[in-house]
Structures are given as C-alpha cells and as structure tokens.
Amino acid sequence: MSLIKSISGIRGTIGGNTGENLTPVDIVKFTAAYGTLILQQSIGENAAATKKIVVGRDGRISGAMVKSLVIATLNGLGIDVIDLDLSTTPTVEMAVVLLKADGGIILTASHNPKEWNALKLLNNKGEFINAAEGQTILELAEKEAFNFVGVDNLGTCIENDTMLEAHINAVLNYQWVDKKAIADAGFTVVVDAVNSTGATAVPALLRSLGVENIIVLNETVNGRFAHNPEPLPENLTELSQEVVKQKAQLGIAVDPDVDRLCFVCEDGTMFGEEYTLVAVADYILSKQKGNTVSNLSSTRALKDVTQKNGGVYHASAVGEVNVVNKMKEVNAVIGGEGNGGIIVPDLHYGRDALIGIALFLSQLAQSKKSIKQLRNTYPNYFISKNKITLEKDVDVKAVFEKIKDRYKHHTINEIDGLKIEFDNDWVHLRTSNTEPIIRIYAESNFETTAANIALRLMKDIKEVM
Secondary structure: OOEEEEOOEEEEEEOOOEOOEEOHHHHHHHHHHHHHHHHHOOOHHHOOOOOEEEEEEOOOOOHHHHHHHHHHHHHHOOOEEEEEEEOOHHHHHHHHHHOOOOEEEEEOOOOOOOOEEEEEEEOOOOOEOOHHHHHHHHHHHHHOOOOOOOHHHOOOEEEOOOHHHHHHHHHHOOOOOOHHHHHHHOOEEEEEOOOOOHHHHHHHHHHHOOOOEEEEEOOOOOOOOOOOOOOOHHHOHHHHHHHHHOOOOEEEEEOOOOOOEEEEOOOOOEOOOHHHHHHHHHHHHHHOOOEEEEEOOOOOHHHHHHHHOOOOEEEEOOOHHHHHHHHHHHOEEEEEEOOOEEEOOOOOOOEOHHHHHHHHHHHHHHHOOOHHHHHOOOOOOEEEEEEEEOOOOOOHHHHHHHHHHHOOOOEEEOOOOEEEEEOOEEEEEEEOOOOOEEEEEEEEOOHHHHHHHHHHHHHHHHHHO
16 A cells, blocks of 8 residues: 655555555564664763653554554663553643653554554654654664664653643643633534544543533544544535534534644534634734744635734745744744644644634634634635545656646746746645645635636646656
8 A cells, every 4th residue: 555754754554565554564663763863862961861752642443553563662772651542643742841751653644544554753842853853764764773772671661641631721721712701602512523532632622611512423432434534524514414403603623633623614614624724823813913824735814814913924835844844933923734733832833623622712702703704704715625646656756847837937836846826826736745646726716716727737737647
C-alpha cells in the first residue's frame, strides 16, 4: 500500500511488506531513529540524565499494537516513556511541556482511513520536529545506526491519565474563554466523535464549560470509523441530520486525533471548515490586535478579517510546522490552516480543536447570534477541493514546470507547489505530505467558478502527466 516519510512524520498502511508499509519492523526502525536523535541532542550537564518521551495515541484499531512497539523500542534505547494511551494530538503536545519531557510521539494518521497509522514526532517544546531533524531521522533509519542499551540500563514506562484534565484546565483558564457566557447560553450541542478520542475529550470540555445538553454520535472508541474520518461536508450528513432533529444550536465535528475542527449550523448546513479559523481569529482580534497566519491553501477570508481588525495577514507553506514558523516570525496572535486547524500561540504552538471549540462558543455566546447569523457576517468565498492520485513513477516537479509555463502570464507563487492567481480567484497545486496525491484547491466568490478552475487545472495536469 503506502509508506510516506515527510515533515508530517512517518505515515503508512498497516500490514504488507517492510519498507513499503507501516509494518512492525518499520515502526521499530523509525522509532529507534527518533529516539537516537533525542539522545544525540543531549548536551552539557543534562547529557547523563535519562531521557523522557511522552507517547499517546488516537482510537485506531492498530493503536495498541503500534504503541507497544514504540514503547518497547524507546525503553530498549534506555529512554523512559510516559504513556498517555488514548489521547489527542494537542494533549500530547501540551504534555511534553507540562511534564518537562525531551520529546513526544503521537500515534495517529489524523484524517486518514482506519488502515493507516503514523508516528508524529515532537521536540522538547511539544512542537513538530523541523525538516533538518526529520532528515536526520531518515538517515539514521536507513543506516540502522542505533545503539541499544544493556539490561541494567533499560528505560521504564509510567502511565499517566491526568493530561486531558490538565489540557482542559488550561483551556478554561485562557483569557478569552468566557465560561459564564457559554453556560448561560444553554447550548444544545451534537458532537460527531468519529469513533476516536474526541468521544472522551470533546464532551469533557463541553461539560467543563457548562454545556449540559450534549448528544454524541459515533462515541464508541474502537477505530472502526463510522464514515470517512476527514471532517468534510460529504462525511457529516449524519451530524447535520441530528442537529436538525435535536433542534440543537450547533454541531461539532473533529478528526480522530482532535486537531481539526468544523461546525454545523442550526439548520444542518455547514459553517465551513475554512471558516473555523476565520471566526476564531475574528474573535481573538476583537480582543487583542495582531497579525495572523494561514497556509497558501486557506481562504482569503482570513486576510479580510485580519485587515478589518487592523492586523497584517501572512501566508505560509502548507504543513503545521511551516505555519508555526511563520507565526513566530511575524509574532502572530492567531493562526492555523483552512482544514479547521486552530493554533493559539499563547496556549501552545499546535492545532487544537479544544481551544477552538471554547473560543468559538465564547464568541457565539457573547454575540447572541445564531451560528448561521454569525457565518453570514463573513465574506462568502467558495473553495473547491480536489485531488489526483499519483502513480509511483510520476515526476511531479516536471508536471508543475509544464503547468507553470502554461500560466506564465499570471502571478505564480512557488513557496509550496504552485499557486496561480487569477484576478480575484486562485488555484493551489501541491503534493500531499500525507498521501500519494496532488491536491488541487481553487477559490472564488462563486462556487461554480471555483469548481471550473479546479476542473481546468485537473485536466491540464492529466494532459501533461
């Protein structure tokens, strides 16, 4: 099937041949490479101290197996492990800092189907490792340059089930989260937890915020996702229907590791995952002035909202680590990605659906608007999201060069793939960090125009391939 090594970690399908899939052998090899990197980074007076790594997983079927291999491998290197077991990506990120660990591994393939899993690798700040560190890990894995310790120096494993509570408390104490307004609003909320750890984390957060009427769909944490786990409109029909049936104020959908977030309006229509960041940014910017960041594939509505509030918008390459780097560079007060990823830097530098939910509900409660009315206060852009599956031998660089030549009379941005500007519209072509595909995103004021732009570029790509 597939094994993908990228800035987003080591991701692949379970089973099959080693080196081509995420097999037990590959899990051990890449975990050992990561652990070796952590050991190599030891300097000064702390060099002799035993290293400590936080490990957590989403609800995938393969999660327990992958976790056991990861923990045993790290222990074999002499590294202690703090095992959060079932957790969320943002919880693991925060735990690395709270527990003063040297790194973290999140076992999740995010929005990918159930046969996938991945090792998402963190540094001692609870942030994704950078490209140079990722390259070192690939080289160590290729050479199998690992030195396992003797029996007297094996690492230990300690279970810790307190980090979700610590994460939620940090969200509750965040300065712009208005717990009283949320509790007073008396929201009825439907949550689609897609059979993963959102089934635990999201209701726990909502109850802490004073929300009493919570209906959870797909709440059994078994990794047998009731639908495609990517929170896109076509996968959320059950949630939309239940919001209307329950006469709820809103619906909430997260992905399996709870770092992506989108909302459903009271009439069952989509708020739009692109507008998750737009709305939360508008709320934050109404409280504190500052700059914003999103990636090149995200809606221009964030730029509009930022300028309205007196800030400056900046674009980054796709990928959480790229967004975070740009946010630090421009001192952004809010940032993220158009896939529903919210990054609130003074909480932590990671996409976090829990802080996103708390801030969005604070905004909704304070505004005294319905979610549909709130959505109508923002510019109406439409993004058409498409993809083309890549065969193994396709030279994507050559394909993009030919596309670039076809559109040489338009403004082209090559920070990440190709972004072509057409007056007020744009299209962004890039290879995925997580799947063997080319993504084609197009945006316009009109839905049909966005779809037509995307179709035109897909035709162009197929022709030059």
